[in-house]
Amino acid sequence: MTEKISFRNVVKTFPMKGADFTALDGVSLDIADREFVTVVGPSGCGKSTLLNMAAGLDEPTSGEVLVDGGTVTGPGPERGVIFQQYALFPWLTVRQNVEFGLRLAGLAADERRERSDHAIELVGLTDFADALPKTLSGGMKQRCAIARAYAVNPRVLLMDEPFGALDALTRVQLQDQLLDTWSRDKRTVMFITHDVDEAVYLASRVVVMAARPGRIHRVVDVALPYPRTEEIRLSPEFGRIRNEVWHSVYHQGAAPAAA
Ligand SMILES: Nc1ncnc2c1ncn2[C@@H]1O[C@H](COP(=O)(O)OP(=O)(O)OP(=O)(O)O)[C@@H](O)[C@H]1O
Ligand SMILES: [Mg+2]
Helix, strand or coil: CCEEEEEEEEEEEECCCCCCEEEEEEEEEEEECCCEEEEECCCCCCHHHHHHHHHCCCCCCEEEEEECCEECCCCCCCEEEECCCCCCCCCCCHHHHHHHHHHHCCCCHHHHHHHHHHHHHHCCCHHHCCCCHHHCCHHHHHHHHHHHHHHCCCCEEEEECCCCCCCHHHHHHHHHHHHHHHHHCCCEEEEECCCHHHHHHHCCEEEEEECCCEEEEEEEECCCCCCCCHHHHCCHHHHHHHHHHHHHHHCECECCCCC
16 A cells, blocks of 8 residues: 555654653654544644644654655645634635635636535535624534635545534534545545544544653554444444544553453
8 A cells, every 4th residue: 555644753842941842752654545544642642743744834853754755845735634723714704715725726716616615515504605704603613614625625634623613413424424525536534533433433543642752552443344334333343443442542551451
């Protein structure tokens, strides 16, 4: 399998008074082309820092981050990023926000409209296409940010707790839509979440990180077939994997639960 994203012995320190703070201490991870990987771990273990480096918004103190075999030197249109804190332009409407990247890419008005219509419909905001962000709920703002990333149709999606602010029903709907899009036109996804069920439901591998210093604790294979369905979500095997990941996240240092 070809590697799409590679972290090679990535160390990230932040200057602090006294000693430097080590946010990531030697993280190595390969994400294959068209793979769906989720990342879980305690707050502050460096998940966002890792994702931001793949996005080209931050760089390692030592080690390397590669996308398509080349060192990441900055953001690029082939990598769509959804931030932990939804970042919308407050003076633009939902549609204008969604079309922002398309405008930058130089797409013609009718093509922009077609893409934004589709992306806005996918996240259920059609009736709010002309609304300004300040008139939307937190979950709706987040759905707008998701539509903006989808509209550009990037080969790599870097998603930092994208569904965290959403209600349970919308969350499940967007999980299924994301999987549907991914399976139809496979792209590479790195997806951070706090939700162990979500991590297992979406991924073919779950990366469990540990804190202080931030590092990879375990990688759990999710040997469940796609498409993922309600039946799979309720299956004993799903429950077993979820428990394994749960244990790895919340009982770090202890031996993994027997399978
Ligand atoms: N710019 C910065 N300057 C100093 N320290 C930072 C900076 N950015 C992150 N950190 C520290 O690095 C560590 C990792 O932060 P990061 O945001 O990557 O964690 P996270 O795993 O995404 O946490 P959460 O689950 O809460 O989002 C934290 O201890 C944080 O305080
Ligand atoms: Mg984070």
